[in-house]
Amino acid sequence: MRQLLTTALLSLSLLSYAQDNRTTTELVMSMSQRSLVMPGYLTELKALIARQAYDFWKDGNVDPYVSHLNVYQALYEANKYLGYDSARNMTFNQVGVHSNAVTSVVYSADPYSYYSSSTDGKILKWDILNPTSIPETVYESKKIIQSIEMSNDGKVLMAIFYKEGLALIPTSKNSQEDIQVLEDPTPVQTATFLPGERKYLTVTKSGDLILKGFDAKSEQVGKTALKINELKVDEKDGTIYAGSDEGVLEAWEKPYEVKESPIDDIMENWRQQSYFGYKLGSFSINCLDISPDGNTLAIGRDRGDIVLWDIPNKNLIRIISGHQSTVTDIQFSPDGGLLLTTSRDGTARIWDLTDSRKLPIILDDHDDWVLTGSFDPTGTHVITGGGDEYVRRWPVDPAYLAFRICTLINRNLTKEEWNEFVGIDIPYAVTCPK
Template sequence: MRLLFTTTLTLIMSLSFSQDNSENDPKITELVMSMSQRSLVMPGYLTDLKALVARQAYEFWKNGNTEPYVSHLNVYQALYQANKYLGYDSIRNMAFNQVGFHSNTVTSVVFGSDPNFYYSSSTDGKVLKWDLTSPQSIPQTIYESDKIVQSIEMSSDGKVLMAIFYQEGLALIPIDQSIEEDISVLEDPEPVQTATFIPGERRYLSVTKSGDLILKGFDSKSENVGKTALKVNQLKVDEQDGTIYAGTEEGVLEAWEKPYEVKESPVEDIMENWKNQSYFGYKLGSFSINCLDIGPDRNTLAIGRDRGDVILWDIAKKELIRIISGHQSTVTDIQFSPNGKLLLTTSRDGTARVWNLEDSRKLPIILDDHDDWVFTGSFDPTGRKVITGGGDEYIRTWPIDPAILAFRICVMVNRSLTNEEWNEFVGSDYEYQMTCEN
């Protein structure tokens, strides 16, 4: 049964974006928008009808020539809200995509080498392992501390997890049995601002409280590779050439290229001093840079700021590509999708957003069901789901392909709109069709 479900869903997903928008039909677009909005405002106790109206709006959107820049957002929101009420657990107050066992703010979510499992950290001091195929199952506690876990990072081979403690040190946690004999949990007590793994190596890079960039091996051997006078919020290392990127509280993007030169970064005249050196710094305004990610093309750096916007930076040319605006508050986390076509951002405005990088005119999908700041987000390895966590202590799993949400409605409801319902929400001038084929 599970194989049949998966095969059917895969087929539906492959057809979900087959629209031909070369000639948009304003009448179909208006109908899709109207039905999506009517589903959204429909009370939750009309569960089946709310879901079927959203599903039928999706069918018109998928098969019709609708406006391509806004309608997808309305369809997605209607499908998501409908799914939220289908199978809602009123006793535990849990929606279909909601999991939660952390007892405090969720600070990070990351995937390892197995796409069916992801890991989360929290200010409660725990690092948990979750089964993506069984969202409501009890997670495994793989690490516990009395320290606040500021964030977690995964090594490029998916075998070691790094827990970075707030204003303290860090811990390296083996999560693959093949290396547990080589290393045990390694705790580095030296206080750090932040840290990250070196891609493809058993080494990690940290920024000490005094601003030293220290490269350490799992054997604790260390090497000083740089110095900064600024407060660093996040580090990223380019796996191709080893360039170190640092997002700073002062709004400066810093970088150290190989061979590294150990000297303090210039602060007073930052634009004049980086040229022809292994260090460079580019002041991107006065807003703190909170998060960074390097795209799969290895040529684009995404920069999330306190201003609520994202800067796309050309790595080769060392220049701005464009600015993406939309969040109403600080951007807290950022990640490219595996194929580089989408960008995920999370924010203190309580939302996560999925941006289409191929067409800047297309509105982002807004994931807005957290009850507090959203601190972290990650695509799953397929790029079809997003995992988010935040101040409400919950983790949520979001299918970003509307076909998944539409398919679930017909599995859960097991009926179609009646003729009377069709006439009310679609209209008698459209020929009746089964919303859900049996």
């Protein structure tokens, strides 16, 4: 009898916990949605409801897989209206603007500045600590800049031009004594730096993989019959990965062996020692990144999904779906736990790779295609840019957005507002204690 009573009490306790969990989750989601739909002219009320929803989410028994996305979006929208600069028509995280589409963003060696490139032919350097300052123009050309990349030591930027070769650009006056701007006019499909070396790798229009030093000496290390959109070199062993328009992932392993990629019988030959090609489908592979531990290759495709590839075992891990259009850029966070993707669907997304059940954070305030994105060196913020000509900077942790609200508002919810937006059955609490 005692055992039955204990079991019954435990069951009631678990049921009560589940009900409390469900009730708090529904409250958080309801408050987040009410904050989102509240008009912007009710700025403070909109922000306080979002902040209180965050407090319930952070401190309560809430299902994390349901509500974290709603909480982030409500906090972001509230901060957007709190930080709006009507004179310059800029929101709080709108940190830069070009005169044409932003094609690429990369951080410098420190977390306080970053570079952006545009189809306007300019590369600008932005100071995060002084977001209203005029950016430094570090390079200007009449050519269309397809993308930029930073060398490992942070001393050289590579600008890849659309159909017109590339340029190597020193990032500071001190480094100009070491290297001048170097123009390589040979048209390329794409290019990348070789990690830890003063060399870069290009794919020519004819499909030759050419390794070049800054002194312009060159060596052919591979050949492909495919159209290559992205190159990535593994820091561990020097393996070259290439994403193709035809949906084939290609790789050349050291020692490199120069021969035509075996497209006709690709599935039979992909485990060769020096070369392999794996057909992932008919969708174009647009972007690649290698995880910090070197074990996973992230692949962004035209289909709008992300393929995670097991590097040591050369096989598929899983496919992540979510974007509604082409994935344009992809990057692991510095600790490898998160993945940033950008897309022509107008959003960037931050995926938690440690828990596949968790919905991604959706960053959706660009008014056009999002073409590029990058984590900062600390992993606490990301920057994005796209066809609307703006560069935006987003915090990864919603705690920053919640904290910012209470630094800008000098009041709390009134009792009447609490009763309406929280509930008369929930004890009143101060949202922003001073």
